[in-house]
Amino acid sequence: MKFSPADITVKAGDTVTWKFDDKAPHAVQGIGDVALGINSPIIRKGEWSHTFTTPGTYRYLCPLHPDMKGTVTVQ
Numbered sequence: 001m002k003f004s005p006a007d008i009t010v011k012a013g014d015t016v017t018w019k020f021d022d023k024a025p026h027a028v029q030g031i032g033d034v035a036l037g038i039n040s041p042i043i044r045k046g047e048w049s050h051t052f053t054t055p056g057t058y059r060y061l062c063p064l065h066p067d068m069k070g071t072v073t074v075q
């Protein structure tokens with residue numbers, strides 16, 4: 001019940017793929033205005049990708065389990 005690794009650093013233009021492999025369904029949802037575009041469906045098994053074009057710090061959580069949090073830093 002966690003994102004691993006929770007905190008990553010990528011370069012502008014990179015695509016980040018989340019892999020969902022757990023008994024519980026999860027999703028990825030951005031926190032705050034800067035991360036508005038980060039919004040996956042609820043996924044039980046599979047992958048979801050998002051391309052980060054603008055440098056910044058993007059925080060996200062799983063809306064089903066708000067203790068599951070992570071940060072993507074885009075350089």
Ligand SMILES: [Cu+2]
Pocket residue numbers: 025026027062063064065068
């Ligand atoms: Cu979750």
